Amino acid sequence: MYSFLQRTIQTSKIRQISRFSLFLQKLQTTSSRLSHNILVSNDSYSYGFHQRSIIVSPNQFRYFGSESVSLTLEGIIANNWNILDEDDGDWKSHAAAVAQSIDLIKRRLQWKKLKVRLDLLSAQLSKPDLWDDPVHAGKISREHGSLLGKVKEVNALEQELIEHIDMIKLAREENDEELESESLKALLNMRRNAKEKELEALLSGEHDYCSCYIEVQAGAGGTESMDWASMVMQMYKSWAQRRGYKVIVMEEMPGELAGIKRATIKVDGEFAFGYAKAEIGVHRLVRISPFDSNKRRHTSFAAVAVIPILGDGSTRVQINESDLRIERFRSGGPGGQHANTTDSAVRIIHIPTGITATSQNERSQHMNKASALAVLQSRLDQMEMARQAQLNAQHTQSLTDITWGSQIRSYVLHPYRMVKDLRTNYEVSDPDSVLEGDIDAFILSYLSASLDKGENNG
Amino acid sequence: MKLSLSSVYTPYSFPIILKSYAFSNLCKPFCSSALSSSPPISLKPQVPLFLRPPIYSTKFCDFKKWHDWAKGIASSIGSTFVNSDNGPDSSILCRELKWLMEDAVEDHSLFSKMGFENYDERVKMRVGIEELYDLWKERIEKRRPFQYVVGCEHWRDLVLSVQEGVLIPRPETELIVDFVCDVVSKNEDLKRGVWADLGTGSGALAIGIGGASGIGGRVIATDINPVSVAVAAYNVQRYCLQDKIEVREGSWFEPLKDIEGKLAGLVSNPPYIPSKEISGLQAEVGRHEPRVALDGGIDGMDYLFHLCDGAALFLKPGGYFAFETNGEQQCRALVDYMKNKRSESLCNFEIVADFAGIQRFVIGFHH
Ligand SMILES: C[S@@+](CC[C@H](N)C(=O)[O-])C[C@H]1O[C@@H](n2cnc3c(N)ncnc32)[C@H](O)[C@@H]1O
Numbered sequence: 001m002y003s004f005l006q007r008t009i010q011t012s013k014i015r016q017i018s019r020f021s022l023f024l025q026k027l028q029t030t031s032s033r034l035s036h037n038i039l040v041s042n043d044s045y046s047y048g049f050h051q052r053s054i055i056v057s058p059n060q061f062r063y064f065g066s067e068s069v070s071l072t073l074e075g076i077i078a079n080n081w082n083i084l085d086e087d088d089g090d091w092k093s094h095a096a097a098v099a100q101s102i103d104l105i106k107r108r109l110q111w112k113k114l115k116v117r118l119d120l121l122s123a124q125l126s127k128p129d130l131w132d133d134p135v136h137a138g139k140i141s142r143e144h145g146s147l148l149g150k151v152k153e154v155n156a157l158e159q160e161l162i163e164h165i166d167m168i169k170l171a172r173e174e175n176d177e178e179l180e181s182e183s184l185k186a187l188l189n190m191r192r193n194a195k196e197k198e199l200e201a202l203l204s205g206e207h208d209y210c211s212c213y214i215e216v217q218a219g220a221g222g223t224e225s226m227d228w229a230s231m232v233m234q235m236y237k238s239w240a241q242r243r244g245y246k247v248i249v250m251e252e253m254p255g256e257l258a259g260i261k262r263a264t265i266k267v268d269g270e271f272a273f274g275y276a277k278a279e280i281g282v283h284r285l286v287r288i289s290p291f292d293s294n295k296r297r298h299t300s301f302a303a304v305a306v307i308p309i310l311g312d313g314s315t316r317v318q319i320n321e322s323d324l325r326i327e328r329f330r331s332g333g334p335g336g337q338h339a340n341t342t343d344s345a346v347r348i349i350h351i352p353t354g355i356t357a358t359s360q361n362e363r364s365q366h367m368n369k370a371s372a373l374a375v376l377q378s379r380l381d382q383m384e385m386a387r388q389a390q391l392n393a394q395h396t397q398s399l400t401d402i403t404w405g406s407q408i409r410s411y412v413l414h415p416y417r418m419v420k421d422l423r424t425n426y427e428v429s430d431p432d433s434v435l436e437g438d439i440d441a442f443i444l445s446y447l448s449a450s451l452d453k454g455e456n457n458g
Numbered sequence: 459m460k461l462s463l464s465s466v467y468t469p470y471s472f473p474i475i476l477k478s479y480a481f482s483n484l485c486k487p488f489c490s491s492a493l494s495s496s497p498p499i500s501l502k503p504q505v506p507l508f509l510r511p512p513i514y515s516t517k518f519c520d521f522k523k524w525h526d527w528a529k530g531i532a533s534s535i536g537s538t539f540v541n542s543d544n545g546p547d548s549s550i551l552c553r554e555l556k557w558l559m560e561d562a563v564e565d566h567s568l569f570s571k572m573g574f575e576n577y578d579e580r581v582k583m584r585v586g587i588e589e590l591y592d593l594w595k596e597r598i599e600k601r602r603p604f605q606y607v608v609g610c611e612h613w614r615d616l617v618l619s620v621q622e623g624v625l626i627p628r629p630e631t632e633l634i635v636d637f638v639c640d641v642v643s644k645n646e647d648l649k650r651g652v653w654a655d656l657g658t659g660s661g662a663l664a665i666g667i668g669g670a671s672g673i674g675g676r677v678i679a680t681d682i683n684p685v686s687v688a689v690a691a692y693n694v695q696r697y698c699l700q701d702k703i704e705v706r707e708g709s710w711f712e713p714l715k716d717i718e719g720k721l722a723g724l725v726s727n728p729p730y731i732p733s734k735e736i737s738g739l740q741a742e743v744g745r746h747e748p749r750v751a752l753d754g755g756i757d758g759m760d761y762l763f764h765l766c767d768g769a770a771l772f773l774k775p776g777g778y779f780a781f782e783t784n785g786e787q788q789c790r791a792l793v794d795y796m797k798n799k800r801s802e803s804l805c806n807f808e809i810v811a812d813f814a815g816i817q818r819f820v821i822g823f824h825h
Contacts, residue, residue: 334816335814336812337727362612363612
């Protein structure tokens with residue numbers, strides 16, 4: 001995602017620079033009354049262009065152009081210009097649309113918190129003893145780099161918007177139609193770009209890019225809810241496959257008659273966690289149970305947890321082999337040469353935390369151990385992240401409840417047909433397609449709702 | 459998780475496995491220099507099912523019919539076998555059925571379509587549909603071990619070829635490879651030296667330590683049973699380790715005369731079941747696995763004692779050994795024996811439990 005952003009910024013930068021020299025030419029031909037101000041603005045621009053490693057918020061500098069009005073993002077938004085369709089919008093409409101997008105992107109990035117965090121990280125980076133702990137230092141500097149990148153991108157967007165507006169105003173003043181239509185085109189282009197970036201900003205959480213585990217557990221209610229749990233699991237398997245993710249079943253405890261008591265799949269691919277995290281919580285089903293001979297209506301529950309698989313070693317909890325107890329389960333008797341079995345399930349217990357993980361579907365004990373260990377690692381990482389999140393309010397929002405607590409969505413098959421998300425009130429009337437994995441709309445509406453209400457723009 | 463394996467057929471029609479992650483440094487693309495260092499194979503080892511070419515084709519509905527039939531039988535077993543001799547229950551049999559299908563069928567995406575009825579496609583298989591019926595019947599009615607049915611056992615990250623006449627490697631035994639990895643990672647001398655796996659069976663331990671432990675020296679694997687020798691050599695060749703692992707036929711230390719006192723390490727899982735218990739074994743074991751791989755004499759200790767005596771002679775100073783036993787009693791008896799009779803040469807004994815919590819292994823060093 002970022003390489004894409006970077007690229008568009010690169011090209012827009014080049015465009016700006018060539019347009020900028022045009023701009024200077026124009027200015028040179030305008031009245032000498034402005035000559036003093038030209039120098040000022042020239043300085044500001046070159047500061048912005050050539051020293052991008054220093055953060056300059058575009059709304060910190062003012063442009064004393066042909067109008068002595070200072071433009072800022074807030075200013076544009078406050079104007080409340082009418083936003084029309086792309087096709088029949090004038091420049092004010094485009095500008096207002098872009099401003100709105102930037103504003104939304106900032107909210108999605110949690111702008112204020114992000115800036116606070118960035119300051120904190122910068123302060124830590126300047127400590128002389130930072131690299132005494134290289135793992136920690138690496139983590140700090142990676143995060144700093146990533147946040148700084150985001151801040152620069154947004155600032156560049158704001159700056160670009162303001163430049164376009166200035167250019168248009170100038171062109172109008174000069175009655176330069178060619179420049180005006182060129183600038184208008186550029187602004188419209190920017191409007192479309194900014195719209196795309198709104199979506200991308202939905203997945204800007206620290207771990208959103210990661211692969212993940214999805215765990216589903218049946219609620220109380222026996223076979224009926226175990227069947228529901230397996231339907232939910234199937235929904236995620238199909239969803240993941242549709243998105244082109246690789247799906248691997250890690251563990252599965254089948255129900256006695258049907259369905260599953262609990263299962264874990266690994267969903268492998270970019271942004272799997274960013275999307276799937278929207279599914280955390282309890283899912284409720286209302287239907288005529290196929291397991292009830294009296295054809296009564298039943299309500300069942302299944303809980304869903306989603307755990308990111310952290311790619312880089314930095315956030316990983318170090319597991320000491322000596323802290324592990326590894327058990328073979330379902331074993332009895334003397335074992336060894338006495339027994340022939342194809343069951344080599346293992347359970348790994350992390351003694352200091354009591355957290356456990358099991359694996360039973362591999363064909364060798366060694367592989368079961370390896371895959372249980374991978375699950376355990378992710379659970380411990382997850383716990384560590386939650387702990388850090390508590391220490392550091394910045395992250396709490398994205399990581400709040402991995403618990404089985406809250407009900408998030410309800411699927412009704414009878415007496416009417418509907419799936420409704422209780423957090424966003426988003427609903428559809430076709431449960432079948434949802435259960436076949438068509439859940440992107442639910443995910444996106446939740447992600448935007450949860451981020452967009454977040455904070456007031458900073 | 460499916461291992462990513464790709465098979466290549468040599469002119470000798472021995473399928474060679476190229477594992478994408480393990481042993482990549484040791485693996486040559488073709489190993490047609492068949493078994494240079496091993497005795498000529500008099501017995502031709504069987505090719506595991508999953509490596510046979512998919513030359514059979516069946517209608518999907520026939521395949522599904524077979525599957526439903528097989529599943530029905532598996533389910534009907536319930537806990538009958540568990541109650542009679544601690545054999546497999548339905549859930550284990552159902553999982554075996556799934557693996558049998560994975561090994562027999564070329565295209566695994568098929569399995570997600572098992573629910574559909576009128577799916578008219580052909581299924582490419584590595585075995586004919588009639589044989590599939592026979593195989594599953596043997597599994598259930600004769601209690602033929604699943605691993606013999608599919609001709610392989612997944613052990614650690616290896617897929618070892620096995621067949622009647624060769625012991626199916628046990629999950630417990632995997633741990634010995636971990637012990638060896640541990641000790642050689644701390645000791646350059648052991649890493650560079652010559653190792654031996656006595657009573658190698660399918661070659662599991664020899665291949666495990668030869669491939670995974672970073673042992674730089676050679677590994678010699680011995681067995682008295684010619685079928686084992688052939689199968690072990692075949693497995694060594696499949697993993698392209700024939701330059702490193704040498705399979706020799708003979709009784710325990712007898713084929714090692716040339717390296718007496720020079721061994722850096724010695725591992726073995728000798729037969730250790732007391733003779734009188736053989737008749738009461740689980741059907742898969744008692745009726746199908748070779749007695750020569752199981753029967754350890756009156757109290758099961760005959761070969762373990764012999765191995766201790768040999769370790770005293772054949773290990774070099776500082777050398778390491780690890781033996782698998784029947785459990786706590788044998789572990790203790792072995793350690794007592796070594797403390798009393800072999801303490802002038804062996805030391806630092808340790809008893810280690812397996813994952814079921816049973817004291818299973820005795821490890822130690824030469825002075
Ligand atoms: C329990 S099996 C172990 C096989 C293999 N090491 C494993 O762990 O899977 C014991 C092996 O010892 C071999 N064996 C029995 N008597 C032997 C002897 N006198 N000399 C060498 N090997 C012998 C058997 O043929 C059998 O392969």
